[in-house]
Every structure is written in structure tokens, then in C-alpha cells.
Amino acid sequence: MYVRIADDLNLFDLLVAKSPITIDQLAGATGASTGLIARLFRTLVGMGFVRQLDHERFASTAVSKQMTLPSVRAGVKFFYDQGLPILSHAPAYFKDNGYRLPEGMIDGPFQFAHDTSEDCYTFWSKQAGVMENFNIFMQGLFGTPMRLGWLDWFPIQDICSAGFDKEKSEYCFVDVGGGKGHEGEAVLKKFPYVQGKFMVQDLPFVIKDIAHLDPRVERLAHDFTTPQPVKGARVYFLQNILHNWASPVCHTILSNLRAAMIPGYSKILIGNIILSEENVPLRRSGLDIAMLFLHSGAQRSEAEWRGLVVSAGLAVEKVWYPPGDGDGIVEVTRPSE
Numbered sequence: 001m002y003v004r005i006a007d008d009l010n011l012f013d014l015l016v017a018k019s020p021i022t023i024d025q026l027a028g029a030t031g032a033s034t035g036l037i038a039r040l041f042r043t044l045v046g047m048g049f050v051r052q053l054d055h056e057r058f059a060s061t062a063v064s065k066q067m068t069l070p071s072v073r074a075g076v077k078f079f080y081d082q083g084l085p086i087l088s089h090a091p092a093y094f095k096d097n098g099y100r101l102p103e104g105m106i107d108g109p110f111q112f113a114h115d116t117s118e119d120c121y122t123f124w125s126k127q128a129g130v131m132e133n134f135n136i137f138m139q140g141l142f143g144t145p146m147r148l149g150w151l152d153w154f155p156i157q158d159i160c161s162a163g164f165d166k167e168k169s170e171y172c173f174v175d176v177g178g179g180k181g182h183e184g185e186a187v188l189k190k191f192p193y194v195q196g197k198f199m200v201q202d203l204p205f206v207i208k209d210i211a212h213l214d215p216r217v218e219r220l221a222h223d224f225t226t227p228q229p230v231k232g233a234r235v236y237f238l239q240n241i242l243h244n245w246a247s248p249v250c251h252t253i254l255s256n257l258r259a260a261m262i263p264g265y266s267k268i269l270i271g272n273i274i275l276s277e278e279n280v281p282l283r284r285s286g287l288d289i290a291m292l293f294l295h296s297g298a299q300r301s302e303a304e305w306r307g308l309v310v311s312a313g314l315a316v317e318k319v320w321y322p323p324g325d326g327d328g329i330v331e332v333t334r335p336s337e
């Protein structure tokens, strides 16, 4: 709550633009009372978001600098505004359903809290500004100064150039649930020589709001719980998708892709957190719980990813772990019959 209010007041921008700064100066710049800012800062110092130099002067920290990035700010807003109402209802939800995990798209804590039978994305699309803010969050989630983006370490250029065969399909890279198409655009920017067509697929209300996108990335409104219309692409990219859903839903999504894949040629690249089997760090287990209360989803360990992939009639070619603390990629193929 302190971080969310400080963000509304642009306190982190002010702190980063001018450190050291005093409470009086911050009050002058924002119109908030000195009393409120002093109270916010007392706790923000304890949380490491602000550094206190002496009785009057405050300075930025590495965390306050992160809080000036549009995607990080959007993430705080998203988890706070969308998360809190669900969290407050979650204990009653679990009590009501016998302390079991949800299994579908519309039977989780989200639907209980909002008294709706819509899935979260459809619900959010009807609330002003929610999906817009969510997409700002997703577009910058990776490759922030804190950790490498997948394009910095995964050899997509080999898969999409030497490994691409236009005789099989003219499509090279289909970003399924790709939001505003930022990943396909990033691949083309970094490796402009790659061959074949690129496409972003997402729900109609996301596709229709795409304002700027490299014209080489085609757009298609497509629901991934229905049959995949692009057959035989080299890569179906599924980043930050399967963690959103319970395993039966993931099974449907993977089966729809399987039916479109050419055995031994097409790949699904699942870009997601890969949990360690034991002693999961809080940053990742926190995101596991977030997926549960927001979407009825789950973060998964390597063994869980393998189990999910195999249950959909697919095979794991390789599990890629990034250098550092980033997300991994599970490379999936369709075995020959």
C-alpha cells in the first residue's frame, strides 16, 4: 500500500531525479502533506525502497530506480489492484471448496471473489485500463536491468534461420498468447535476417488494441483453447501462458498445438519459470501463489513440466536454464507416430 501510494505520487521519480531530497521538497512537488510523506518514507526506508541519510534528507536505492521503469510500475499496480480483492476472499474460497486446487479456467478464487463465471482476461477486458496496464507490465517483464531476457541467451536465430524450411510452412514464429506482439518484434529486431513469416495471436480485445508493431509480425485474433489455425510452423512460442492455467487447461492448449505441428520439425518453446524441486526461493514461490489466486494456474518444476508435456502426447527435446535468475525454456517436439 505504501509503494502503491508513493508510485501514484511519483515519489520514486522525484527521488531518482534529485537525491538527496527532503520531505518538504517532496511535499512541495506533489501537493501531498509532509505528514503523509514522512509516514510513507518511514516504512519505505525499512523496506529498502528509500535510503535515509540523516534526519532530513533521503536518497534513492536500486529498488527506487526499478520503481521508475514503466513495466515495474505497471506490475505493482496490477498485483496490488487486481490481487488484493482476490486475496481477501481466498480463505473463504478454499474453505468452501474443501481445500482443493481449482482445475479449470473459471472455478478459482478469482471467480469466487468477483462472483463471475468469466475467465480473468475476459473479465479484465471489461474494466477500464486493466489490460492496457497489464500489457505494459508484460512488455517489459523480461530484460529489465535485473535479469537477462531470453533473446540474450537462447539460440532462437539458429532455430529460425538454418532450421527453418519454407517448404514445410511459410510460418516461422507464431507467438501464441503473445499480447501486443513484442517478442516477435524483438526477434526480428535482433536477428533481421531470419526467414519466414511471424505472427502474434491473442484474444480479440488484445489484438485490436495493438497500436505499434513491426509490419512483419502478422496479427490474428485466436483463442488458444480452440484448434490452432496455423499448421506446421517452425516455432509456436508459449511464453507466460501455461503458468496461468491449471493442468487440464494446459493440456487443451498443448493438444491444440500438437495437432498443428509437423513431427520432428515444429517446436513449442515454453518460456516460463522452472522451479527447483526443493527450497524454492520466495520470489518464485510467491509467483506460484500469484498464478493460483489470479488465474488458477501454477509455476512448475522441471519434473512437472515434463509430466505435462508428455501427458499431451509431446516430447521434451531439452530444458534450457538461463544464466542467472531468469526464466527457462522447455523445448518441445511432436514425436513421429
Ligand SMILES: Nc1ncnc2c1ncn2[C@@H]1O[C@H](CSCC[C@H]([NH3+])C(=O)O)[C@@H](O)[C@H]1O
Pocket (backbone or CB within 6 Å): 121, 138, 139, 176, 177, 178, 179, 180, 201, 202, 203, 206, 222, 223, 224, 225, 238, 239, 240, 241, 244
Ligand atoms: N484463451 C486465450 N487465447 C489466446 N490468448 C489468451 C487467452 N487467454 C489469455 N490470453 C492471453 O495470454 C496472455 C498472457 S500474458 C503473456 C503475454 C506474452 N506471451 C508475454 O510473455 O509477454 C495475455 O496476453 C492474454 O490476453
